[in-house]
Amino acid sequence: MSKRTEKTIVDIAEELQLSVSTVSRALNDHPNISARTKERVKKTARKLGYRPNALAAGLRNNKSKTIGLIVPRISMFFPATISTIIQNKLQEFGYNLIICQSNDSYEQEVALVNTLYSARVDGLVVSTTLYTTDFSHFDVFRDNNIPLVFFDRVPKDYNVKVIKGDDYRGGYIGTTHLIEKGCKDIVHISGPLTCCLYSDRVAGYKSALQEFKLPFKKSRVFYQELTKENAWQTCEKIFSQKPYPDGIFASNDTTAITISEYCRSIHLRVPEDVKIVGYSNDPRTEIVSPAVSSVDQYPGMMGERVVAVLMEMINGRQTAVPRYSQEIIPIQLIERQSSAGKVKAGKKKLSLS
Amino acid sequence: MSKRTEKTIVDIAEELQLSVSTVSRALNDHPNISARTKERVKKTARKLGYRPNALAAGLRNNKSKTIGLIVPRISMFFPATISTIIQNKLQEFGYNLIICQSNDSYEQEVALVNTLYSARVDGLVVSTTLYTTDFSHFDVFRDNNIPLVFFDRVPKDYNVKVIKGDDYRGGYIGTTHLIEKGCKDIVHISGPLTCCLYSDRVAGYKSALQEFKLPFKKSRVFYQELTKENAWQTCEKIFSQKPYPDGIFASNDTTAITISEYCRSIHLRVPEDVKIVGYSNDPRTEIVSPAVSSVDQYPGMMGERVVAVLMEMINGRQTAVPRYSQEIIPIQLIERQSSAGKVKAGKKKLSLS
DNA sequence: TGGATTATTGCAAACGTTTGCATTAAATTA
DNA sequence: TAATTTAATGCAAACGTTTGCAATAATCCA
CATH class of the missing domain: 3.40.50.2300 (Response regulator)
Known part of the structure; x- marks a missing residue:
């Protein structure tokens, strides 16, 4: 088990005779840690080959820095293009994207929603199946106030944020x-x-x-x-x-x-x-x-709007209260x-x- | 904060006057929990709307049930097709896939490797940048014995598992x-x-x-x-x-x-x-x-081989010792x-x- | 019926972070 | 110099699971 080589912040703390809290704050550039300490901490972090454990942080913070995306399939031009854009844009914001395909199967869509919820994604973006008419599987997200955005293939009569083409x-x-x-x-x-x-x-x-x-x-x-x-x-x-x-x-x-x-x-x-x-x-x-x-x-525009709206919801600028709102992206012949x-x-x- | 509605196994335990360990085991179908208890636990789990927290489980188990994939871009036919197949196949095995694009930038590739490591993915699949000639950023995975598979655009002279076309x-x-x-x-x-x-x-x-x-x-x-x-x-x-x-x-x-x-x-x-x-x-x-x-x-064949090899490594059937091994997928005019x-x-x- | 075996269940620690609060050290003021 | 403010650090709990081991309950056999 070479897993024993995994360094944690307590290793750093021990090495430096500091408390773990100080180390944690130093790594996160907390304001009331002295510049000198920050330096020392970061240096030994590098030296030890320390890698933060996002799972642990996620558990503690109740956020995973991960967004879920469900599309029918990523081999089709339109969803592929949008996925690409969303992924690149989210990367800029420091978010990972879990891309999933429903393969246009309602059952798969339901299953994916559940596993993405379990993965505690910080937001969910979806373009539904051709045959999704019941949207109750998204209730978990909506009711728990987790940012949820639909695009392109969006629900009718479901109280939620929607971005669609004209x-x-x-x-x-x-x-x-x-x-x-x-x-x-x-x-x-x-x-x-x-x-x-x-x-x-x-x-x-x-x-x-x-x-x-x-x-x-x-x-x-x-x-x-x-x-x-x-x-x-x-x-x-x-x-x-x-x-x-x-x-x-x-x-x-x-x-x-x-x-x-x-x-x-x-x-x-x-x-x-x-x-x-x-x-x-x-x-x-x-x-x-x-x-x-x-x-x-305009897939580019749509993708960017999706991410923008999502980020607003995550950062709380947008009211996360589930309220239907529809945004229409123009089309052009x-x-x-x-x-x-x-x-x-x-x-x-x-x-x- | 409607987050207060999040139910955990301790809620189930309290409701049923059981210990959390019993609840945990019941939910995971552990052999020495009585059928009756399992039934009761699962029933109230449903009733309370319980959703497992994969972050917590991941932290405890040191595995995330998530695989990372890095490709140059998913808008190109070949990587797109492979990604699709990998994603669908992994879904069958109960794994999520985090798809990332390096956009053919070496710096982005390095950054992605690090965030995927932080996310504690259980394995990493990658098709490199056009310009990646130094592969040391993958050392974290190789040295920690985390399954690592390259396909299509693969390293030369880097001791690792490789699946490429002929x-x-x-x-x-x-x-x-x-x-x-x-x-x-x-x-x-x-x-x-x-x-x-x-x-x-x-x-x-x-x-x-x-x-x-x-x-x-x-x-x-x-x-x-x-x-x-x-x-x-x-x-x-x-x-x-x-x-x-x-x-x-x-x-x-x-x-x-x-x-x-x-x-x-x-x-x-x-x-x-x-x-x-x-x-x-x-x-x-x-x-x-x-x-x-x-x-x-034969992108289909390649994708399936990638997942098969990955699963073998994860399940330990394949020796996870970093050893160069090259698998060649045929081509056809x-x-x-x-x-x-x-x-x-x-x-x-x-x-x- | 009592001791031994087996089937269930519970206790408590651990996973690696973050953070409110308490504490100490340093700097400032009167 | 003593009292007060400010800066820097530490303690310990918490996030939600899983699991080795201990403990209890049920069953069995002689």
Whole structure:
């Protein structure tokens, strides 16, 4: 057991004939320890190879200097980007980040919340499962007044701090853009409605159609997990019979890109025959040809806001009283090749105000 | 302070008129606690909303049930995929994972090692910075016999457990493939040689050239951080004067994809005029056109091996004595459009044994 | 029925910090 | 110089567990 080499502050104290309290205070730069003592203590700390034990300090202080993060998966562009930012930002504040993935499983999410509570994280950041509609597993955090922030995929009707993208507007803008480019029959491929993200975007899609007096047809909206496989299957369904849509608005970029591939496979031209808009502005949209238009969600801004809000809560500037508050991060449409120009020859441009 | 609601095992003990030790053992299913008592304890634990305090347990047991992971960045495909797998796998074993990014900064890496040590992680997994050549900051772990595993970007000459891809072979296979497809003047774009990954691949590249009696020219190898921007610049250099190379082997896919874009921009045809092979088999290689050939590194296998080895070390089956041991994960070339067919008309196929 | 074995439970120390309060030493003032 | 203030240090409890050992209760066998 070489563990016997672990030095503690009592070793330092003994070596210097000081009390442990003095050593502790010296290491923490407590004001009423003399400069000379601080020097001596720090020096022998280095000499002995002393490493503070964060567990012990955490136990005593009832804080772990650790934040928990739960996301569906870190292999997807948007959560990955946000996680990166959160992690880097927290590092600046001296916090560690425990990143966990629910893999979009409700049960896993519940389990993770509990282990992160046991780990006594000082705060929890979460983007929920596609299927989380009951949020009571977060009560432990909320009721114990431990900072809790949701982002992107956030609860509806749960009294808590929420930071989300402007999904309604995203749905609206994406659809409007296609209409302005001349599309008259726009399919929307959405995620499951249990997730607020998608219901908001669908609402935006609807209101855009309505505003431009285009009919909303139930058969033109698809609800599915937004995987490549599902996208391909849905394409097969869509293009199994005419009339073909002249625009498709997909609620993520994996889907948008797959649609584009499918169109090529059946010799439909993008954007001439079908225009496509995706969501998230995944960098893949740029390298694919034609490049795919997409709704950017400013992940950087969102990540920074998450950390800022969290830190305010931790430092008590923000009232930690569980109070619903929603912060909306703007979105922006990035126009690319996949939705360029006019609908196929013969149709003329809608004149829009 | 609603923190006063935190229940501990002594609350359970009081409620049941038992000793804390009995409660502790009951909760941990210790064999010599009667079934009846266990039942009662667990029931009131639930009733009181008791949550174990992992910090306290960790302090007492000298283990945190937490693993540290340091990667350059989690936004890159390969480390992201591995992190995902490691995280999911560890979850099965009841371990949390603290994911940290060094952002390819040596100083940050050093700092992270120290905070993870302070957090008393039960093990550390790391893929180093591009520029880490001094590994002494890992001594704390090695010397205290705390499981330490390196993967992908691993140390040379540091006595420790290492799991890496077969980069020499990857370099060899990638180059050989281009040669077999008829290339005679192959550029190699490599990362900095401080990183074992790249030096191994360069070695593979060299030996392939040698084997096929092609000259190795220093001017045909470039060493740089493998970013998009650098790739573009290097392309400008390469194609600023003739003769153009007829094959390019890039040490990552971002670079390979950018090269392909550059070629299109100057109206060079891929693969007819230039053939391209990348590294890592990033999914982007598939959606780009022409699809880019790449060397797959089996991230799944690597991730699983990392966790398996780590668990063996933690459970003491593997000797934890710091002993260098290297495990090589195979690679596989995935041929795609970017390196298909023959070199431009007029050249005839090399007949290879 | 009594002694021995076995099954349960309890006591108390330990893990490494931090911190309120008490104490001592040093500096200041009258 | 004595009394008072200020600066620096020490004592001991506390954070919530776990665990070796001791103690008690229950069971068994002859």
